[in-house]
Amino acid sequence: AQSVTQLGSHVSVSEGALVLLRCNYSSSVPPYLFWYVQYPNQGLQLLLKYTSAATLVKGINGFEAEFKKSETSFHLTKPSAHMSDAAEYFCAVSERNTGFQKLVFGTGTRLLVSP
Amino acid sequence: NAGVTQTPKFQVLKTGQSMTLQCAQDMNHEYMSWYRQDPGMGLRLIHYSVGAGITDQGEVPNGYNVSRSTTEDFPLRLLSAAPSQTSVYFCASTPGAGGNSPLHFGNGTRLTVT
Numbered sequence: 001a002q003s004v005t006q007l008g009s010h011v012s013v014s015e016g017a018l019v020l021l022r023c024n025y026s027s028s029v030p031p032y033l034f035w036y037v038q039y040p041n042q043g044l045q046l047l048l049k050y051t052s053a054a055t056l057v058k059g060i061n062g063f064e065a066e067f068k069k070s071e072t073s074f075h076l077t078k079p080s081a082h083m084s085d086a087a088e089y090f091c092a093v094s095e096r097n098t099g100f101q102k103l104v105f106g107t108g109t110r111l112l113v114s115p
Numbered sequence: 116n117a118g119v120t121q122t123p124k125f126q127v128l129k130t131g132q133s134m135t136l137q138c139a140q141d142m143n144h145e146y147m148s149w150y151r152q153d154p155g156m157g158l159r160l161i162h163y164s165v166g167a168g169i170t171d172q173g174e175v176p177n178g179y180n181v182s183r184s185t186t187e188d189f190p191l192r193l194l195s196a197a198p199s200q201t202s203v204y205f206c207a208s209t210p211g212a213g214g215n216s217p218l219h220f221g222n223g224t225r226l227t228v229t
Contacts (some may be wrong), residue, residue, distance in 0.1 A: 009155065032215045043119070043205055043220030044158075051215045090157060094214030099165075100146055100158065102214055105157035 002027045004093045006106035014114050019078040019108050023091035026072065033074040034092040035065055035104075045092060050074060061085070076112075086113045117141050117184040121221035122207050128196040128228045136191040136224050138206030146209045146221070149181065151202040152223070158205065164189055165212060177180070196228045 007022040025031060032051050036044040048059025055067040065076045076089060091106040122137045140147065150162035160173030162181040170181050178200060186188040189208075193200060203225050207218040 011146070034217065036218075041222070043207075043222045044218070045220070046217045049215070049217060097215065098214045099212050100209050100214060100216050101148060101160060101163045101171070103160075103218070105159075107155055107157045 004106040012112040013081045021076040023074045025093045031096040036090045038088045119221035138189045140208040144208035161204045
């Protein structure tokens with residue numbers, strides 16, 4: 001069965017620093033991959049998704065993620081953190097030729113941004 | 116642009132009580148689902164629906180019932196609340212059936228069972 005691992009339940013950065021949130025998946029074939037963001041007291045919002053086109057995917061708010069098949073990774077990055085980026089981030093994976101109900105979420109990484 | 120609307124935002128129940136969490140979407144999405152979010156466990160699927168009149172169980176269905184009489188509404192019923200059901204509940208909808216279709220989430224219902 002597919003699974004997804006997010007390393008680090010909390011990541012702290014200073015405003016202006018690089019943001020790197022790690023996500024590794026287990027799947028025999030390249031899956032669909034997603035990053036969602038959850039701001040306090042809100043639902044999850046889609047940041048970006050990889051479905052099979054370019055391996056470097058650009059999302060909203062300056063975030064991007066690179067699909068690396070050899071490393072089974074889909075790490076999320078942003079060159080310069082803003083205070084408004086403080087939120088919880090979820091990586092999710094879905095095998096190809098399956099339905100929306102088969103989406104598997106990671107346990108989440110909370111991003112803390114200090115002035 | 117209402118999207119997915121969940122009510123109530125907060126609820127406290129006593130053990131054994133029943134209640135219904137409401138979910139409505141105005142995007143004409145066929146596919147809807149309910150998740151629960153617990154600390155350190157991500158989101159887990161409770162029930163889902165692929166259209167009006169069609170529902171199925173997810174990963175953690177015990178203690179919950181759903182129905183889908185219209186495309187817009189997908190209520191979640193707790194039959195006899197237990198402390199283990201203390202959680203944050205999210206309803207989501209998506210326009211496509213495939214695994215590449217992104218989910219649109221409501222803002223959640225925070226439920227406490229005492």
